[in-house]
Amino acid sequence: MQASNDILPATGPAIILVEPQLGENIGMVARAMANFGLSELRLVNPRDGWPSEKARAAASRADHVIDAAGVFDDLASAIADLNFVFATTARARDNFKPVRGPVEAGRALRARQRSGQRTGILFGRERFGLYNDEVGLADEIVTFPVDPAFSSLNIAQAALLMSYEWMKSGLEDETKTNFSSPDMMPATKEQLHGLFAYLEGALEARGYFRPAAKKPKMVDNLRAVLTRAGFAEPELKVLRGIISSLDRFSPAMPRGDGSPGDDPRRLPAAARAAKATDKDQA
């Protein structure tokens, strides 16, 4: 049975499993593919036949990949319509095939895809991988940078890594993420120095900078610590709220029970100024 979408242009490399042994692994491959935008799965002579309930179950929500999978009697038929094929292998073969790492391979597949080529990636049997003559049917080899002393990626893991590199190759910027952090540019120096003024005033009032000769160095250290952190404006607001709480209240007279700290007319000038500009103190 040919893959049902062999008339449409491919949207990514076909993932081709050669004589996969376990249905669960086929399902895991489908699941890996779906996470990274691949949908064309081809099976060459699966050991336990097809369809496979174990594969469907292991695929979880990727059953659309399972349902569309093509099954072939031999490898040559499975790759007949492809222009370019990678073979995954962990060990060197004595042949002329160029060897790529997965990053390079992902980029090569993406470039070929963009120029209209149909591509595929071969994965071998759980125990034995691909035979030399099967590697011979491919164009190039892709191998993963595993620790040679412990090299045991299974087909689902290898398919996951190649699917991931495929996805990455299509990102404008490989640092792109599905969501990002809020904008954390450091606050302006005016905002930062405003915090320093408030904090240093509260500390001075408490005799922190003693003896007087030590004050310049202590101020310097305090400012260095609070500068290197690179606080953004929302973070400065949080800090100002903390300092305000420490400054205006005490365990004996906490905020909200009519203590002097609640009365803005009783605030130190710096805190009053800060309070007036704060929209949301802690």
Added chain:
Amino acid sequence: MQASNDILPATGPAIILVEPQLGENIGMVARAMANFGLSELRLVNPRDGWPSEKARAAASRADHVIDAAGVFDDLASAIADLNFVFATTARARDNFKPVRGPVEAGRALRARQRSGQRTGILFGRERFGLYNDEVGLADEIVTFPVDPAFSSLNIAQAALLMSYEWMKSGLEDETKTNFSSPDMMPATKEQLHGLFAYLEGALEARGYFRPAAKKPKMVDNLRAVLTRAGFAEPELKVLRGIISSLDRFSPAMPRGDGSPGDDPRRLPAAARAAKATDKDQA
């Protein structure tokens, strides 16, 4: 039980599983780690306790990772000795944490490792991931560039991808592979043109370039095809052997049965020259 190697400098990030549910997943994580040179596994309150035979079995040859795994009652203890921690998560959280992709995260971990920092990566529960307060204990978030419509990496897959990016971050060149193809630089123009001369001589003798007016174009096409392929010297030897076989023998008088083609004195001059220089013809 603290990780047994907490006195030695770390060789890579600790992989920390928060309330992992299935022993098989813990084993798969260990196996993913071992492939990419990581060995420090920490488990926070594993659901089914510890040790776990299922984990050991699924770890396959990575049982050294399983045996050295540290078990902790809570997350705070599991990360107490670390200087920097990533939390993996698929969905945005309303917080101040910087968000990185796995490539950036791998590089950040490597840079910190090199400057002597101890690092870790948190992975959440199979069903629920990490809770917000657990993400809060980390420094930064790492998220994978999955298809948002189908986002279902399990902890073993997430650990595999992070372990892989860790390994890659330590390679001088991310295209580096464990083995490489033989040197395939294109043959020199002298070698290539030597092949052209031989081939064109054999074809001319067979009346291939007819009519005569077409010959320049036909020669041009032939040379263009054999040039664009970029054959390396070993490949040219293979081609020369093929041409030689076609030129000197026939099905009626194949090589090795005393046919005229076997007698070097009967070779065309170009083939004789080629034969003299070939060490190993096909």
